[in-house]
């Protein structure tokens with residue numbers, strides 16, 4: 001289509017870089033989510049809320065590293081913390097004060113973690129939570145949801161089942177309590193855990209119905225299963241995690257992304273009696289190693305980020321900014337008569353190219369993909385970086401003026417497309 005053609009013409013250096021990278025990386029890529037045809041932009045640098053690509057175009061960053069980039073680029077407080085960490089030695093082959101300190105800061109902020117452990121990614125943390133559930137319950141069946149995403153090998157989008165991992169998965173229907181409870185009740189093997197997101201993140205920013213989530217938790221507790229909430233994406237949506245807003249009390253919670261202050265991280269934990277299975281002082285403990293689980297960069301940046309930058313007040317104001325932005329984008333859709341709307345919570349939202357309101361992942365599959373692409377390329381042309389799938393995740397460096405400009409650009413794009421509906 002014309003927008004993609006203009007994109008290709010305007011970005012020869014990104015195209016050349018992809019071709020060069022593809023000589024050694026399959027598809028030139030090492031993160032599947034970053035690829036889109038004809039080729040993805042290659043960024044050269046970032047500062048604050050801005051990104052610059054290889055062809056010299058500047059963008060306001062409304063993608064924010066798929067929600068992990070809450071601090072913007074090279075935040076000075078974090079940069080100082082990281083420089084300090086480097087000077088003290090980076091690979092100490094030992095436990096450090098830093099890991100206990102970050103663990104304490106996280107449990108102060110998210111008190112439902114009675115006990116926790118670190119990993120290098122949200123994916124690993126979800127896998128470890130499932131392993132914990134299997135050991136604790138002695139069962140191996142896990143309920144997950146079609147359309148959910150818990151990491152590359154735990155991706156259940158598009159109805160396809162991820163059988164990469166040795167768990168016995170059964171599938172619930174997100175936001176459909178009756179169908180899901182029927183599947184659980186009909187299970188011919190006992191269920192170890194229900195693993196669910198409080199809002200489908202990669203699945204399109206579809207908020208979970210509080211009653212649905214609470215029914216899942218109740219079913220788990222009535223049937224000897226663990227209720228595991230994946231808050232890798234949603235923990236930033238409330239000062240104490242989305243579960244505080246929803247009134248849930250999962251047995252285990254998984255987090256990651258921004259908690260490492262921009263460095264790689266995953267966190268899993270919750271009930272102390274479950275996490276005690278990892279205590280290496282106890283015979284028969286479940287092994288959980290990982291060279292970089294307590295790496296000094298992550299521990300230092302995470303601690304400083306949470307206490308000095310993404311404070312509880314900053315969290316509230318970023319989410320309020322997101323609520324305002326989503327409302328304004330939706331007003332534009334209505335005013336232009338466009339069959340589109342944004343779903344989401346607080347500072348994270350996703351464009352849905354169909355009339356309101358998408359509440360289930362199956363609906364996303366029926367959207368107008370061409371329209372979504374036109375919005376995506378239209379925003380790129382106007383200097384706004386979002387995800388091809390329509391994700392917007394705010395970061396702390398974006399101003400209200402940046403949001404005004406995004407709304408104006410979106411309005412301009414819909415005006416250009418108005419002949420389509």
Ligand code: PLP
Pocket residue numbers: 066120121122123124126149150151152197201202230231232233256257265266
């Ligand atoms: N769980 C959810 C809900 C996520 O959104 C993601 C990443 O987007 C993950 C898990 C995986 O985290 P990571 O990419 O750090 O492995």
